[in-house]
Amino acid sequence: MKLPPCLSILSGHLCIGGQDCVEIASRYGTPLYVTDGDRIIGNYSAYERALHSHYSRIRVLYAAKANGNLAILRLLKEAGAGADVFSSGELSLALRAGMAPRDLLFNGNSKSPADLTLAIRNGVKISVDSLDELELIESLAAEEGNEVEIAFRVNPAIEVPTHPKIATGLRTSKFGIPHEQIKGAYEVALSREHVRPIGIHCHIGSQILDVDPFEKEAEVMVRIAGSLVDLGVPLDFIDLGGGLGIPYRHATDPAPTPEDYANRVMPVFLRGMKEVGIQPALWVEPGRYLVGDSTVLLTRVNSVKEAHRRFVNVDAGFNLLIRPMMYDAYHEVVLANRALDPSQIMCTIAGPICESGDILAYDRPLPIVRAGDLIGVLDTGAYGFAMSSQYNARPRCAEVLVRGGSITVMRRAETIQDIIVPMEARKW
Amino acid sequence: MKLPPCLSILSGHLCIGGQDCVEIASRYGTPLYVTDGDRIIGNYSAYERALHSHYSRIRVLYAAKANGNLAILRLLKEAGAGADVFSSGELSLALRAGMAPRDLLFNGNSKSPADLTLAIRNGVKISVDSLDELELIESLAAEEGNEVEIAFRVNPAIEVPTHPKIATGLRTSKFGIPHEQIKGAYEVALSREHVRPIGIHCHIGSQILDVDPFEKEAEVMVRIAGSLVDLGVPLDFIDLGGGLGIPYRHATDPAPTPEDYANRVMPVFLRGMKEVGIQPALWVEPGRYLVGDSTVLLTRVNSVKEAHRRFVNVDAGFNLLIRPMMYDAYHEVVLANRALDPSQIMCTIAGPICESGDILAYDRPLPIVRAGDLIGVLDTGAYGFAMSSQYNARPRCAEVLVRGGSITVMRRAETIQDIIVPMEARKW
Numbered sequence: 001m002k003l004p005p006c007l008s009i010l011s012g013h014l015c016i017g018g019q020d021c022v023e024i025a026s027r028y029g030t031p032l033y034v035t036d037g038d039r040i041i042g043n044y045s046a047y048e049r050a051l052h053s054h055y056s057r058i059r060v061l062y063a064a065k066a067n068g069n070l071a072i073l074r075l076l077k078e079a080g081a082g083a084d085v086f087s088s089g090e091l092s093l094a095l096r097a098g099m100a101p102r103d104l105l106f107n108g109n110s111k112s113p114a115d116l117t118l119a120i121r122n123g124v125k126i127s128v129d130s131l132d133e134l135e136l137i138e139s140l141a142a143e144e145g146n147e148v149e150i151a152f153r154v155n156p157a158i159e160v161p162t163h164p165k166i167a168t169g170l171r172t173s174k175f176g177i178p179h180e181q182i183k184g185a186y187e188v189a190l191s192r193e194h195v196r197p198i199g200i201h202c203h204i205g206s207q208i209l210d211v212d213p214f215e216k217e218a219e220v221m222v223r224i225a226g227s228l229v230d231l232g233v234p235l236d237f238i239d240l241g242g243g244l245g246i247p248y249r250h251a252t253d254p255a256p257t258p259e260d261y262a263n264r265v266m267p268v269f270l271r272g273m274k275e276v277g278i279q280p281a282l283w284v285e286p287g288r289y290l291v292g293d294s295t296v297l298l299t300r301v302n303s304v305k306e307a308h309r310r311f312v313n314v315d316a317g318f319n320l321l322i323r324p325m326m327y328d329a330y331h332e333v334v335l336a337n338r339a340l341d342p343s344q345i346m347c348t349i350a351g352p353i354c355e356s357g358d359i360l361a362y363d364r365p366l367p368i369v370r371a372g373d374l375i376g377v378l379d380t381g382a383y384g385f386a387m388s389s390q391y392n393a394r395p396r397c398a399e400v401l402v403r404g405g406s407i408t409v410m411r412r413a414e415t416i417q418d419i420i421v422p423m424e425a426r427k428w
Numbered sequence: 429m430k431l432p433p434c435l436s437i438l439s440g441h442l443c444i445g446g447q448d449c450v451e452i453a454s455r456y457g458t459p460l461y462v463t464d465g466d467r468i469i470g471n472y473s474a475y476e477r478a479l480h481s482h483y484s485r486i487r488v489l490y491a492a493k494a495n496g497n498l499a500i501l502r503l504l505k506e507a508g509a510g511a512d513v514f515s516s517g518e519l520s521l522a523l524r525a526g527m528a529p530r531d532l533l534f535n536g537n538s539k540s541p542a543d544l545t546l547a548i549r550n551g552v553k554i555s556v557d558s559l560d561e562l563e564l565i566e567s568l569a570a571e572e573g574n575e576v577e578i579a580f581r582v583n584p585a586i587e588v589p590t591h592p593k594i595a596t597g598l599r600t601s602k603f604g605i606p607h608e609q610i611k612g613a614y615e616v617a618l619s620r621e622h623v624r625p626i627g628i629h630c631h632i633g634s635q636i637l638d639v640d641p642f643e644k645e646a647e648v649m650v651r652i653a654g655s656l657v658d659l660g661v662p663l664d665f666i667d668l669g670g671g672l673g674i675p676y677r678h679a680t681d682p683a684p685t686p687e688d689y690a691n692r693v694m695p696v697f698l699r700g701m702k703e704v705g706i707q708p709a710l711w712v713e714p715g716r717y718l719v720g721d722s723t724v725l726l727t728r729v730n731s732v733k734e735a736h737r738r739f740v741n742v743d744a745g746f747n748l749l750i751r752p753m754m755y756d757a758y759h760e761v762v763l764a765n766r767a768l769d770p771s772q773i774m775c776t777i778a779g780p781i782c783e784s785g786d787i788l789a790y791d792r793p794l795p796i797v798r799a800g801d802l803i804g805v806l807d808t809g810a811y812g813f814a815m816s817s818q819y820n821a822r823p824r825c826a827e828v829l830v831r832g833g834s835i836t837v838m839r840r841a842e843t844i845q846d847i848i849v850p851m852e853a854r855k856w
Contacts, residue, residue, distance in 0.1 A: 065782050070852070089818075093848070109739070110779065136730075167784055174776070175784065227686060307605070311537070313557075313558075350538060352537065352539070355594050356601045357594070358605065386819060389815055390816075
């Protein structure tokens with residue numbers, strides 16, 4: 001199997017960022033998420049550079065939803081990233097990581113009055129999802145005596161080749177304002193006192209491995225930008241969102257690079273802006289692409305069973321990695337403590353959760369696996385820990401960060417006390 | 429809409445256990461899980477009584493995975509329940525709720541050495557999922573100088589009409605020992621020094637609305653029990669698991685009662701035991717049936733949008749209730765603050781999470797809904813909060829318990845600090 005750049009094999013052990021996963025697992029316990037910080041920085045730099053080589057006004061907003069660990073937000077902030085935040089929580093994390101309010105965009109289809117007030121007070125731009133929300137923002141901003149810079153999120157009605165649950169630019173999606181209503185929305189915004197429409201926003205989905213839809217999206221956005229300028233909207237930024245996927249199936253998935261993305265999107269954008277006669281900043285919101293391949297989930301084998309399949313029962317399930325169950329997602333798996341042993345038998349990696357669907361990987365060729373062995377589940381940096389739960393009363397595992405030869409705990413493991421304490425504020 | 433027994437409408441407000449949901453929501457905030465404790469006790473009593481009227485040696489083990497709140501475990505303990513626990517965490521919660529170790533069964537396909545040791549030390553019976561696990565138990569029990577009472581979990585290879593992710597008795601499921609291997613497994617167990625096989629266990633799945641499969645299961649288990657007795661296994665309990673569903677679609681779903689269940693299962697069990705010549709305890713493991721219809725999730729409307737559909741954007745999404753997204757599950761919804769207003773328009777209830785699939789309910793007839801309104805999502809007591817996450821950096825909501833006219837917080841709401849603190853053990 002072709003390993004992602006941050007992984008290697010030394011003396012038969014899987015290594016990440018040069019560190020031995022077997023040692024890390026025995027030191028920090030399992031299950032365990034291990035992230036290579038340098039890989040994240042490398043991914044960020046590649047993304048930024050690819051766009052910047054076409055145009056100077058580029059801003060990369062990291063989609064914090066992919067992995068909201070503070071250590072990762074801090075790394076990305078140092079590298080120059082802002083953030084696409086989707087809740088008051090993500091906004092708070094981004095600020096705590098040191099990001100400036102001007103480098104954030106508050107997105108989402110359902111923001112509460114408290115969410116919006118937090119953004120307004122902090123001077124964070126808001127991507128507005130409906131006229132109903134616009135009016136709420138207007139009244140909250142008036143109360144605060146503030147003016148808010150906004151964009152509308154456009155629903156471009158673009159079909160994309162990804163899982164329907166994460167295809168966010170479909171006509172039927174809950175996100176954004178239908179593109180045929182968008183001019184009317186800006187007209188309303190221009191007439192309001194406390195909102196200043198200065199941008200336009202779109203995001204067509206996640207885990208897209210074909211750059212065609214991004215080109216189509218750019219075409220739609222350029223067209224809309226032109227009509228908005230005609231309307232008198234002082235467009236200062238166009239946000240094309242994120243969505244570039246990663247090759248989870250190492251052998252067969254296409255692996256479009258940020259260059260591939262930029263080479264298709266930027267000519268459309270630049271030609272369009274020239275025609276419209278403006279030079280707005282171009283914002284993008286990569287999430288998965290920056291963090292996805294930086295992380296391995298280490299999980300210990302509890303037992304092996306021959307039944308309908310050969311089940312390798314491990315200590316991590318969909319409580320920690322829900323993507324296989326939720327989206328039929330594929331992750332490569334490696335026998336981390338004997339990574340050079342030849343594959344001999346098909347194994348199904350089963351988690352400990354009480355549902356038949358709790359399978360991390362079906363029918364993978366592996367060496368003979370035994371209780372006590374260590375499995376590495378690859379490419380788990382995006383939508384891994386971020387979507388974890390305490391289902392089956394399982395405390396969530398630790399996350400560690402490998403960087404420049406050192407290993408630090410970036411989220412401590414929970415214990416059963418973390419589950420009990422919020423229930424014991426009073427005795428029953 | 430026919431409301432479940434714990435709900436009513438007074439002055440146009442949805443009430444639970446006689447308490448006004450609008451007042452509860454304004455007092456405790458939204459989103460909010462509200463549970464009627466009396467309903468749980470009523471469900472438990474009905475279940476226990478239905479079986480007990482056929483046979484005296486009945487033990488009801490509550491499937492703690494459905495809802496692991498300590499307050500609920502304590503209620504059920506007082507009512508006489510034991511628990512089916514699926515992890516060290518659930519075992520700890522059950523003990524903390526005051527349940528006796530003898531009233532617990534430790535289930536699961538993937539138990540770690542630490543899980544097994546905890547069970548062994550506490551004298552909790554174990555349902556063993558594989559021979560590999562049996563040998564591990566034997567060696568751990570030897571280390572502890574203890575003897576452990578066990579059952580094997582049988583895979584009965586029964587097709588059941590439910591969602592495939594929760595059909596646990598299929599031939600292809602990860603759970604249990606194929607029934608044709610089960611005799612051999614007991615032979616091994618009988619030959620080991622520190623395990624004492626005294627039971628047999630099965631669980632065919634969850635949310636089953638037809639009692640036929642339970643009858644088939646009982647037939648399989650009776651047949652196996654006979655062969656085990658022939659083998660010399662001193663069978664002291666037969667555990668048929670749980671799985672009785674609830675009618676989430678109030679108007680159209682079948683609603684089998686515990687009596688329906690008992691009337692089909694008990695004759696098979698009793699006839700079989702008479703033929704075999706033993707009188708083992710009959711254990712059952714209801715989860716959803718006991719708690720499912722006891723709870724409403726209250727969620728506030730943030731905005732309303734006319735797009736492809738009429739989207740009612742609320743403050744709870746699949747971070748708090750994943751069933752609609754994960755299993756295409758259906759939950760009735762009620763406009764809790766104007767519950768008697770006539771339905772006028774189809775609404776789609778959308779959560780605040782960053783995925784297109786984050787829809788709690790599609791196309792439901794509701795009155796004209798406005799920002800600030802309160803939606804009640806019904807029948808959310810099972811696999812609701814239990815499967816919640818902090819996805820999108822959203823602190824999880826509170827759970828409150830209504831009982832005998834009083835309201836208590838049974839799990840406090842989280843804040844962003846609950847998310848930050850585990851990441852700030854050290855500075856970066």
